[in-house]
């Protein structure tokens with residue numbers, strides 16, 4: 001038994017090493033250099049004092065030509081600190097509010113511990129003494145904001161994972177699909193007080209862990225042509241980091257639209273990363289800070305903390321983690337309701353040539369918004385594959401490994417008994433996995449009470465946002481996007497004839513995008529009536 005366990009362990013270690021190698025290979029060469037350099041810089045932490053000549057080695061410098069020739073990493077950290085001090089008062093005030101949340105958060109952590117225990121008993125035979133601890137992330141946090149403001153770079157700085165691995169993404173240097181990465185955040189007791197980190201250590205030394213939380217990040221594409229992808233990601237988000245580049249005028253079009261998408265999805269817990277702080281002077285950083293604060297106040301996000309960061313240098317990531325941990329609590333999910341899981345991706349994991357007996361069924365990935373699911377359960381896909389689609393849960397896994405029972409919260413993947421070919425290339429994205437028979441029949445005609453999105457940034461396109469009969473709109477419902485043609489539109493009701501059926505319940509909110517000057521722009525949200 002012991003030997004077998006050891007052999008399995010060795011096998012697992014080998015696999016992980018191979019995986020790491022592969023994932024490194026999939027990263028562009030320049031990113032590798034950057035990542036290597038960053039590790040060095042993070043370990044040097046706030047004592048960074050690199051020379052200007054060293055800095056010229058950084059690949060991003062070619063793209064981000066700094067308006068200030070004296071900029072260096074020293075400067076990045078320096079400005080970060082200065083801005084931190086200047087905004088300290090405001091941040092502190094926010095922390096007062098957050099102190100209340102913290103009590104809740106502590107309780108949540110206890111729940112996590114309880115959950116852990118339950119999961120253990122489910123996963124492992126009762127005689128196993130020290131089972132491997134496999135946790136399901138308990139919350140999804142979105143990385144949102146305008147293109148090129150640093151969402152993917154910040155996701156990497158926080159989680160260690162570079163999400164843009166799709167070949168087209170690497171070629172074009174932008175995120176196309178939703179990216180995913182899990183990380184555990186630690187609240188640590190150290191000599192310098194309470195510290196938050198993505199490692200259970202402080203200044204290279206192990207520290208006392210007060211609590212921890214496993215978080216899934218959903219990295220959204222910021223390009224205008226990919227607004228509908230971002231919108232379908234919003235359904236998964238329980239909170240978000242809004243990334244705003246400090247060297248550009250705030251707000252940029254997608255800064256507004258992404259924040260509005262969250263508002264429509266009912267997400268009010270947001271933290272702003274005022275990124276690329278290394279590219280501007282302290283004075284400009286403060287001006288930009290005020291512009292961001294005004295923008296947030298205008299859009300109803302008054303309590304949102306703003307944390308200056310320089311993703312490429314790993315600067316101030318600990319403060320960003322602290323803001324996330326204190327400002328974005330794990331929401332209360334209702335586990336007693338029937339299962340509802342949003343499917344954000346799907347895949348066929350069988351390699352070509354796999355023997356029939358070894359073929360694994362379709363895999364669906366996403367997050368549960370209510371209810372629980374256990375291996376062996378029957379689930380229904382909604383709207384389904386050309387009619388009623390019921391299948392069995394064969395396996396459930398998180399980034400760390402297999403579990404028996406999944407709860408609402410972070411990202412997970414379910415292995416089903418469906419033919420794997422139906423899951424290829426994210427074909428099941430937009431479907432929902434629910435308790436059999438718990439949803440009303442799918443609809444093709446959708447009646448909505450529409451609320452227009454008043455504040456488009458460009459005044460000249462305002463009149464183009466009016467909804468007219470016969471024109472097409474993209475409807476985002478959950479993670480699903482479907483084209484619908486307007487058949488009626490007045491102050492009371494807008495009716496859409498959808499190209500494909502969708503599973504929808506009365507009272508549910510959908511986002512509406514319209515093609516304006518060749519781009520799908522978020523113009524309104526509607527409530528199903």
Ligand SMILES: Nc1nc2c(ncn2[C@@H]2O[C@H](COP(=O)(O)OP(=O)(O)O)[C@@H](O)[C@H]2O)c(=O)[nH]1
Nearest residue numbers: 060063147148149150151152153276310311312
């Ligand atoms: N100087 C500087 N460049 C950054 C920083 N964060 C990101 N970048 C660069 O900005 C560009 C866009 O970053 P990316 O993470 O892909 O942005 P996204 O489109 O929001 O995901 C890349 O060239 C990054 O190297 C930062 O803090 N400082």
Ligand SMILES: [Mg+2]
Nearest residue numbers: 151152174175
């Ligand atoms: Mg990106």
